[in-house]
Amino acid sequence: xxxxxxxxxxxxxxxxxxxxxxxxxxxxxxxxxxxxxxxxxxxxxxxxxxxxxxxxxxxxxxxxxxxxxxxxxxxxxxxxxxxxxxxxxxxxxxxxxxxxxxxxxxxxxxxxxxxxxxxxxxxxxxxxxxxxxxxxxxxxxxxxxxxxxxxxxxxxxxxxxxxxxxxxxxxxxxxxxxxxxxxxxxxxxxxxxxxxxxxxxxxxxxxxxxxxxxxxxxxxxxxxxxxxxxxxxxxxxxxxxxxxxxxxxxxxxxxxxxxxxxxxxxxxxxxxxxxxxxxxxxxx
Numbered sequence: 001x002x003x004x005x006x007x008x009x010x011x012x013x014x015x016x017x018x019x020x021x022x023x024x025x026x027x028x029x030x031x032x033x034x035x036x037x038x039x040x041x042x043x044x045x046x047x048x049x050x051x052x053x054x055x056x057x058x059x060x061x062x063x064x065x066x067x068x069x070x071x072x073x074x075x076x077x078x079x080x081x082x083x084x085x086x087x088x089x090x091x092x093x094x095x096x097x098x099x100x101x102x103x104x105x106x107x108x109x110x111x112x113x114x115x116x117x118x119x120x121x122x123x124x125x126x127x128x129x130x131x132x133x134x135x136x137x138x139x140x141x142x143x144x145x146x147x148x149x150x151x152x153x154x155x156x157x158x159x160x161x162x163x164x165x166x167x168x169x170x171x172x173x174x175x176x177x178x179x180x181x182x183x184x185x186x187x188x189x190x191x192x193x194x195x196x197x198x199x200x201x202x203x204x205x206x207x208x209x210x211x212x213x214x215x216x217x218x219x220x221x222x223x224x225x226x227x228x229x230x231x232x233x234x235x236x237x238x239x240x241x242x243x244x245x246x247x248x249x250x251x252x253x254x255x256x257x258x259x260x261x262x263x264x265x266x267x268x269x270x271x272x273x274x275x276x277x278x279x280x281x282x283x284x
Contacts, residue, residue, distance in 0.1 A: 041220075
């Protein structure tokens with residue numbers, strides 16, 4: 001049986017930068033109180049390892065009350081404008097590990113809003129990255145999470161809209177969503193803010209899944225980009241499995257399986273990918 005591992009699997013640039021920044025603070029500030037605002041990335045294994053090393057997760061601005069000294073690292077997904085202001089007021093030393101591609105979207109929506117344009121964010125409204133993006137836009141901002149929901153977005157016929165995307169959004173669905181806006185007569189300026197790493201990862205996963213008898217997608221339970229990979233692979237390969245670690249590898253592969261493809265989300269550590277790959281090669 002052949003095992004095909006995606007070249008673009010595992011940590012992307014933004015995640016690598018964020019995770020390394022936390023380990024760097026642990027190494028350079030022994031004994032200091034170190035916090036992350038939200039899980040630094042959406043991977044339970046990484047977060048648990050950091051907790052073992054004394055890093056605490058702050059889940060809301062209210063939890064900052066009473067904390068007067070220490071270091072706080074802002075997660076790769078970024079935070080809202082209001083949250084950043086409260087973190088700054090806390091007096092803690094701030095290490096901003098927001099992905100540069102996310103920061104770019106903050107800048108785009110802020111500038112376009114100042115020009116009087118409406119903002120449409122294509123992404124998941126409950127995802128911290130999208131919540132952060134929305135906070136940097138003006139009052140006229142709407143979130144759309146699918147081509148279907150694009151039909152229900154309110155429109156001012158005289159207004160120009162700027163459309164951006166969550167960095168990890170499904171690229172095919174983004175194109176479909178934009179087409180609906182165009183067909184419905186929106187005056188839109190589209191800025192495709194899906195990052196290159198996501199685009200490459202999704203294209204490669206789609207290609208591998210198209211030729212595989214079974215597909216394994218490795219990612220954290222709360223990882224949006226990993227879930228998107230699963231959706232893409234599932235459309236191409238009936239036997240697609242979403243797992244976190246080798247503990248989840250309870251696969252029922254077809255007897256005639258010849259090719260198993262493996263890909264992983266941007267927040268999946270290299271060691272987990274290697275463990276899964278070795279397990280599949282050895283046990284199937």
